[in-house]
Amino acid sequence: MMVSPLMRRLADAIDRSAPIAPGSGVDAIAADDRLLATATTAPLVRLWTNQQCLVTTRRLARHPDFAAAADISEKGGWPVHVRASGGTTVVHRPGILNVSLAMHAPPGATDIKHAYQPLVALIVRACRRLGLDPTTGACRGSYCDGAFNLGIDGRKFTGTAAIVRRAGGGIVWLSHAVITVDGDPAADIAAITRFERALGLDVSYDARVHTTLQREYARSSARQAGSAATPAAAASCN
Amino acid sequence: MTDVPIPADLWSADDVAAISAWLYDDGDSVQAGAVIAEIMVEKSSYELIAPATGKLQIVVPAEAVVTQGQVAGRIE
Numbered sequence: 001m002m003v004s005p006l007m008r009r010l011a012d013a014i015d016r017s018a019p020i021a022p023g024s025g026v027d028a029i030a031a032d033d034r035l036l037a038t039a040t041t042a043p044l045v046r047l048w049t050n051q052q053c054l055v056t057t058r059r060l061a062r063h064p065d066f067a068a069a070a071d072i073s074e075k076g077g078w079p080v081h082v083r084a085s086g087g088t089t090v091v092h093r094p095g096i097l098n099v100s101l102a103m104h105a106p107p108g109a110t111d112i113k114h115a116y117q118p119l120v121a122l123i124v125r126a127c128r129r130l131g132l133d134p135t136t137g138a139c140r141g142s143y144c145d146g147a148f149n150l151g152i153d154g155r156k157f158t159g160t161a162a163i164v165r166r167a168g169g170g171i172v173w174l175s176h177a178v179i180t181v182d183g184d185p186a187a188d189i190a191a192i193t194r195f196e197r198a199l200g201l202d203v204s205y206d207a208r209v210h211t212t213l214q215r216e217y218a219r220s221s222a223r224q225a226g227s228a229a230t231p232a233a234a235a236s237c238n
Numbered sequence: 239m240t241d242v243p244i245p246a247d248l249w250s251a252d253d254v255a256a257i258s259a260w261l262y263d264d265g266d267s268v269q270a271g272a273v274i275a276e277i278m279v280e281k282s283s284y285e286l287i288a289p290a291t292g293k294l295q296i297v298v299p300a301e302a303v304v305t306q307g308q309v310a311g312r313i314e
Contacts, residue, residue, distance in 0.1 A: 057283075058276050059259035059300075086258070086281040111250050112282045146281040162282035164248055171248060 007181045013126035015045045023050040026081045039102040039172040046100040050092035054080045069198035078191045085161035087144040095183035105171040115173035116148040141206030155211035185210035240290040242311040244304045255279045264296040
């Protein structure tokens with residue numbers, strides 16, 4: 001699987017010691033379970049990509065129309081896999097970097113923000129090394145929206161979700177980020193919308209509140225070169 | 239009859255938690271240790287584990303908000 005120069009730079013900025021593992025559908029998703037099973041008090045980072053697919057939740061997989069909706073999606077080039085973490089349907093494909101972080105929760109820690117914050121901090125720090133300054137927060141109109149999205153100027157490029165399990169008498173956390181490095185978020189939204197509407201869900205996502213790291217990097221570079229910046233999207237994060 | 243309680247020590251008591259999905263239907267046979275439901279808190283999933291083997295009786299339906307310690311189901 002091709003890794004763009006920007007994805008390589010981002011991955012190196014996140015964790016130079018972690019290779020980008022190319023994934024093949026559901027096996028790549030299942031590897032997060034193995035990562036969680038080996039969690040220690042020191043955070044374990046996994047960087048990975050996946051083939052083009054949709055990844056949805058166990059909640060939607062229990063929907064009576066799931067098989068038919070998944071069939072429609074697969075015929076459109078987007079096979080559907082199921083994950084254990086929360087949220088709603090997301091996209092995996094070349095051009096998207098997945099970051100998984102597994103760790104034991106400190107004794108007595110139950111606040112889920114402590115599972116997300118190390119992951120978010122890792123990505124924010126890496127983006128700053130690339131000259132970008134993302135913010136954290138919900139992004140109204142985005143797919144799989146949540147309080148621990150990362151966005152730039154009101155446009156989301158990273159979504160996050162987590163799994164919490166008991167293990168070895170304690171609690172283990174796996175937080176996961178889907179970073180859209182390049183590609184077409186509008187096409188991603190079209191695939192998710194087709195699948196979720198086939199489930200009978202009344203969904204409507206706004207492509208204007210999504211972006212790619214590549215676009216934001218180009219905007220930032222243009223600004224630094226003195227070019228006019230592109231206006232921010234009408235909708236906004238936070 | 240064994241109660242299936244909502245865990246009291248996995249998330250903060252002031253977080254809003256909901257059963258996002260039962261992974262078995264009411265009346266299904268379940269094995270002790272199986273993941274029988276998923277609880278969602280801020281896009282984080284928590285697994286509800288069957289404490290016994292038997293037939294599942296769902297007390298709290300999917301999508302409902304739950305509180306820590308609440309009985310979500312029973313196994314008989």
